Amino acid sequence: MSGSLLLQTLILGVLLGGLYALLAAGLTLYFGVMRVVMIAHSAFLILAAYLAWFFHRETGLDPLLSLLVTVPLFFGVGYVMQRGLVARLRPATLTMMSVLLTFAIALTIEGLLGFFFSGTQRRINLGYSGSSIEVLGAHVAVVKLIAFGLAAAALAGLFLLLKMTRFGQALRATIQHPEAARLLGIDTDRIAGFGFGLGLATAAVGGTALALDSTIYPSLHWHWIGPLMAIIVVGGLGSIPGAAIAALILGVGQSLLQIPMGTTWAQTVFYVALFATLLVRPQGFFGGRLAQRF
């Protein structure tokens, strides 16, 4: 492997890892807040990607502007979904039943996307889709850089929100000890709804980032859910920094392994990491015990 290829691959791996981190953040949040395995998260990503594409097609404006609509919209949908559906599941079987419930939601979203936009693959064609910046002989695609910037901004915002605000404190209290939080006067039901909404709002950002540099089609979400689940397990369920670190390591690992092993085997890095984690350290490598910290 030549030095320039190694550098190029590393850069691509870091950019890919950043996108993975953003896409996985919401997933780990749901699990952290309420032990919900949210199979539909990647379907919402694709939905956001379609909305960005549709917005661009209809208005000709930059798809990033669609975030002004999709982020609050997804937050609201997440809140309603948690209060209206997830909260009605019996606590004893919550984790399992949430898989079934969100599986159904994923199928519904996929079906509706197919119905309204057909199965044709779509791609947002931006003037700068093929542009890149040269760094030490390696090329950094502008769209990938934007996606990475979005991921960094969204994750930093999420982290600050959880650490610095009263809402963040209430959410963390709800996660760590719901009964104690209730005794302190926190409306844990509402907070859980907001937590879910927050997770879905990250899906709006992630899906838009994804749409900048990828062809989208309604069933694409099935390709994402596996790697994303692997990332949050390796990172420690419920830990956002854990998910971010795991995403970066796995993204770079996948990129580097792809050169000697080929694309097919490089994809298995997620599943190997998943099995290894479950065998060696089921609580994940970077989080504490389930979702004890951010």
Added chain:
Amino acid sequence: MRLGPTRRPARAHLRRTGVAATCVVLASTLAACGLDSGSGDADDDEIVIGISLPLTGDFSEPGKGVQRGYEAWAEHVNETGGLLGKDVRLVILDDQSNADRVASDYERLINQEGADLIFGPFSTRLVVPAAQVAQDYGFLFVEPAGAADEVFEQGFDNLFYAAPAVADDHYNLLAEQILAMPEDQRPRTAAYATMDDPFAQGTAYGLRDKLAAAGVETVVDEVYPPNTTDFSNIAAQIADSDADIVVGGTQYQDAVNLIVALQQLGYQPDLAAFSTAPTNPEFPSAIGEKVDGIVSPTGYTPEAQFAENQEFVEFFTEKHGHAPSEDEANAWTTGEVVAAAVEAVGCADPSADCQQQLIDWLRDNEVPTVVGPLSWDAQGRPESAHLIQQYVDGEIRIVLPGDLAEAEFVYPKPAW
């Protein structure tokens, strides 16, 4: 054609509306059962043609394209005097893209629906089991959609593929063109990236083997699974090799993603050839203005100057408001091939004798069609070539072969 078993998998289970279409088809089939008791008598005043198509499931989108082509062909035949003076009536069943179901569909078409003739379904995966049933009953089996090698390696002696060339031969005219270049202009190195799919791989490897034999060195040979969405690493390897030409054995979304990833890395090959995607009408809007010089093989273009094709395009456009696509053309071609045999032999009934005469006639004769004159080898492989198209000034144009060309083949390609 672009017909590997995993072709366009993503469109898969998307068209829920297909359910409604199926109901219509099934309803018409049930009505057909009432009208026709299935004897296929010689003095019937119509010729019943049995077809099973994937109208729902994985291949529903191309399946419906094939259905439109078959129906347009039948209408055209009936409007122009019928076959042997009789009207043709299509009985179309929905196999749900299911290989088990397609076999029982053809059993039913032959035994219960009284089919005088049968036409093939869509996709290699469905063509093989369907052809087996046809073989068991001694029926002629002309199919619009099975280009992978495995179709022709089963020992069927009743099968004919109604398109210009099998997957391995799609890039033949391009190979000839490259090998005819003077030594000092010929590319020295080539990079190949291909989907792990018998059809897509077949196209790229047909070209790779011919160029390698002539001394063009293969510097990258990547195979990726059909669900790959991130092509930046494959692109990085190709760009790093700085190969003179890049060839993709691709379907749609993978070609688009790979081309953009290559552009992002500033890689400028002398030739960029990708199967399937560039001929898709969505392609230029997905890639933007940087399409010029991209090359693709195609089995069909509405612009082809064959007299049959001009008539077809006119008829189809009048009915549907747009020019026919490759799927629709393949179906129409199937109809033309069977009709030519029927008119030549003078029979269209399920008897073993008639079907054998039809098969024998096609073995020995050439049929003029919308994709040009077709003839077949003993396994049913067509013996023509795919056209080569290239984007010139933002429009896709035929550049090879020379006698059909609408524009000059550009090499090296302009920068993208």
